[in-house]
Amino acid sequence: MTHAAIAHPFEVSFEFFPPNTPEMEETLWRSIKRLEPLAPRFVSVTYGANGSTRERTHRTVRRILTETTLVPAAHLTCVGANKDDVLAVADEYWDAGVRHIVALRGDPPVGTAYAPHPEGFPFATELVQGLRTRHDFEISVSAYPEGHPEAPSLHVDLDNLKRKVDAGATRAITQFFFDNDVYFRFVERAQRAGIKVPIVPGIMPVTNFVQMRKFAARTGASIPSHMGWLFEGLENDADTRRLVAATVAAEQCQALANHGVYEFHFYTLNRADLSYAICHILGLRSEVGGRGSEGERG
Numbered sequence: 568m569t570h571a572a573i574a575h576p577f578e579v580s581f582e583f584f585p586p587n588t589p590e591m592e593e594t595l596w597r598s599i600k601r602l603e604p605l606a607p608r609f610v611s612v613t614y615g616a617n618g619s620t621r622e623r624t625h626r627t628v629r630r631i632l633t634e635t636t637l638v639p640a641a642h643l644t645c646v647g648a649n650k651d652d653v654l655a656v657a658d659e660y661w662d663a664g665v666r667h668i669v670a671l672r673g674d675p676p677v678g679t680a681y682a683p684h685p686e687g688f689p690f691a692t693e694l695v696q697g698l699r700t701r702h703d704f705e706i707s708v709s710a711y712p713e714g715h716p717e718a719p720s721l722h723v724d725l726d727n728l729k730r731k732v733d734a735g736a737t738r739a740i741t742q743f744f745f746d747n748d749v750y751f752r753f754v755e756r757a758q759r760a761g762i763k764v765p766i767v768p769g770i771m772p773v774t775n776f777v778q779m780r781k782f783a784a785r786t787g788a789s790i791p792s793h794m795g796w797l798f799e800g801l802e803n804d805a806d807t808r809r810l811v812a813a814t815v816a817a818e819q820c821q822a823l824a825n826h827g828v829y830e831f832h833f834y835t836l837n838r839a840d841l842s843y844a845i846c847h848i849l850g851l852r853s854e855v856g857g858r859g860s861e862g863e864r865g
Contacts, residue, residue, distance in 0.1 A: 577820075577849055578830040579605065580640075580767070583837050584613040585623035591837070595627070598839035603635055604853035605846055608830070611669050611707075614642035625659070632664055640707065641665050644673025645694050649686035653694065657701055667705040670694045670736065681717070692730045699735035708732070710739035710766055712753035716787040725760055732762050739764060740832045743771035746791055747822050768823060771834045772816045772841035773798065774808065813841050817848040824849075 581602055586592035599610070610631065614624045624642065631639040641660050643653060657668065672691045675681045683689035688697055691708055698704050708731045711724055718724035728739060739762075744750055754766050773779045776798035783790050797815060801808045820831055833842045 576829070577824070577846075577851055578608045579842075579846060579851065580607050580609045580611065580830075580832045581842060582611045582613065582832065582834050583627070585620060585627045586837070587620075587623065595837045598835060598837050599631065599635060599637070601839035601843055602835075603637055605843070605851055607637065609638040609640045609667055611640040611642060611667075611832075614644050614671075614673070621656070625656070628660070628665060629663060638667065639665055640667035640669050640705075642669045642671060643694065643698075644671045645683065645688040645690060646673035646675060646681075647684060647687075649684055650688055650697060651686075653688060654697060654701055657698055657704070661702045661704070666703075667707070668698055669707045669709075669740070670698060670731075671709055690727075692727070692734050695731055695734040695736050705738070706736045707738040707740050707767075708736040710741045710753070710757075711787070712741050712744050712749045713787050713789060716785065721756075725756060725762075728757065729760050729762055732764050737764055739766045741766060741769045742786060742788060743769045743834060744788055745794060745819070746789060747819060747826075749789070750823070750828075751826065765830065767830050767832045768828060769832045769834060770816055770820060770845075772845065773812045774836065774838065774841065776808070777802065809841060809844075813844040813848065816841070817845045820845065820849055 583595060583599065586595045602610075612624050612627045612631070614621060628639045628641045631637050643656060645653070660668070670691050672681070672694075688694040695706055695708065698706055708728070710728050711718070714721045714724045715727075718727070732739070739757075741750065741753070750768055757766060771779070773794070776795070780790060780795075794815070797811055798808065801811065823831070833845070835842050
């Protein structure tokens with residue numbers, strides 16, 4: 568990778584999940600403060616199907632609003648709630664100053680098949696429609712370059728994305744992928760289908776290759792064979808794994824940029840080190856003395 572190729576200003580966003588222990592909360596907030604000076608376009612906070620997870624999401628979003636200079640994007644899902652409850656949460660977010668929603672169908676509890684709530688939004692398309700009638704949110708939705716694992720075909724899955732966009736989504740964020748050609752083919756098919764909104768690549772730095780391989784198998788994401796070789800023998804060498812992971816992800820982003828892609832969404836797993844290192848390699852620097860500066864907060 569040559570730094571001479573880095574000329575276009577990149578935009579990034581980061582995804583976090585709400586903590587469920589005091590130790591995880593401490594890790595999350597260290598990560599948020601570490602990444603804040605990079606001035607991301609937004610940071611998103613995931614949203615679970617059970618009430619306690621939802622409340623942790625709300626609490627995290629509220630804290631980001633009040634204690635940082637970051638722009639939060641709150642996840643909303645269709646799982647386990649009726650329409651009135653979902654829209655009430657959307658109203659609370661709007662009143663608090665949140666202007667960006669990531670609208671998702673959501674995953675059912677482990678071991679069960681998805682079933683719409685009898686009085687809820689059945690799928691993300693209907694959720695987007697409901698949000699559009701409520702407030703003028705920026706709405707991001709998910710996209711699957713290799714197809715949603717439950718979709719009967721790539722064509723059906725792309726039609727579903729088109730419906731979400733036609734319903735009012737303003738951006739699509741992809742499931743993570745490791746083969747850039749998969750992304751380029753997907754974007755080309757989406758454009759031919761009339762999808763005009765930005766399709767932002769989701770980037771997953773690999774912290775644990777064994778776990779990632781299992782996760783990719785569940786989500787339908789393919790893993791190039793050379794990645795296994797890169798991480799071979801590093802199961803007990805976390806430091807080297809992090810160095811390799813940062814290099815692999817930065818090279819993936821630079822290769823995307825060489826084809827005109829300048830916005831990336833990082834799945835941080837609540838860890839800042841890899842995402843920060845990747846952004847640094849790409850040429851993004853902390854805004855020293857600008858927004859996110861610790862000095863501003865005393």
